[in-house]
Amino acid sequence: MGYKGFTAEIKKMCNIDLSNYKEKQMKRRIESLIRRNGHDSYDSYLKLLKRSKQHLKEFLDCITINVSEFYRNPAQWQVLEREIIPELLKHKKRLKVWSSACSTGEEPYSLAMLFDKMMLKNKAEIIASDIDREAIEKAKQGVYTEKGIANVPKAMVNTYFFQENDKYIIKNQIKNMVNFRILNLLEDNYPSDCDLILCRNVMIYFTEDTKEKLYKKFYDALSDKGVFFVGNTEQIIMPHKYGFTNLKNFFYQKIIE
Numbered sequence: 001m002g003y004k005g006f007t008a009e010i011k012k013m014c015n016i017d018l019s020n021y022k023e024k025q026m027k028r029r030i031e032s033l034i035r036r037n038g039h040d041s042y043d044s045y046l047k048l049l050k051r052s053k054q055h056l057k058e059f060l061d062c063i064t065i066n067v068s069e070f071y072r073n074p075a076q077w078q079v080l081e082r083e084i085i086p087e088l089l090k091h092k093k094r095l096k097v098w099s100s101a102c103s104t105g106e107e108p109y110s111l112a113m114l115f116d117k118m119m120l121k122n123k124a125e126i127i128a129s130d131i132d133r134e135a136i137e138k139a140k141q142g143v144y145t146e147k148g149i150a151n152v153p154k155a156m157v158n159t160y161f162f163q164e165n166d167k168y169i170i171k172n173q174i175k176n177m178v179n180f181r182i183l184n185l186l187e188d189n190y191p192s193d194c195d196l197i198l199c200r201n202v203m204i205y206f207t208e209d210t211k212e213k214l215y216k217k218f219y220d221a222l223s224d225k226g227v228f229f230v231g232n233t234e235q236i237i238m239p240h241k242y243g244f245t246n247l248k249n250f251f252y253q254k255i256i257e
């Protein structure tokens, strides 16, 4: 069995369609994992995944790549705070915000802390989702390391976290602002009427065809004049093609027809 046969089996087993992900990168990552586990073929590795929950978990960790951090690319979060959120609030009293590949929670909690700091806590409904069940469980726990919170200003660390030994735990007042769920961007329905959608550092893994499909789904999920916030290496080449206008670097606004 080659890579294609392996991905077909994985789709059956876990409902994750790896054909949507860039093949070269994904293949390299999986083949290196196969070797690290002492196997030399997709067949024998697949058998291992079928009999060992622990190896299946390791495999899912390898393909989902949960690396995240609070206020990732801080300059863009400043634009969000100073320009995008105030602009959105000119049209709407309350914002529906969706962190669409939220990993272990750093991104939606960054949003929740920001809204609280801006005294806008009651003006934001925050939905956070990811394909990875385990990441969502970790997100709900809200326990982070010192390295993970490096971008959080000291005053915010003091206000929004409590410390237990070397761990920083997000306080309930922030946790309660976020509604977590499992959602596969490739298969599942999206929330509707979102005023702000964050889709950061996940599109890079998808093929061009898949990206096109997802941009359309995100467009449909946005409210009129809603804003789509992408990662640092994920600028949309021809935003108009998908019904977006480039509001600021990394921020796209839905054009109403």
Ligand SMILES: C[S@@+](CC[C@H](N)C(=O)[O-])C[C@H]1O[C@@H](n2cnc3c(N)ncnc32)[C@H](O)[C@@H]1O
Pocket: 064, 065, 066, 067, 068, 069, 072, 100, 101, 102, 103, 104, 106, 107, 129, 130, 131, 132, 135, 183, 184, 185, 186, 199, 200, 201, 202, 231
């Ligand atoms: C690198 S993290 C990005 C986290 C955060 N958005 C950030 O920028 O720091 C990528 C996340 O995308 C998630 N992911 C991968 N494929 C997905 C899919 N098909 N649907 C939803 N989430 C997916 C992974 O589980 C992972 O948590």
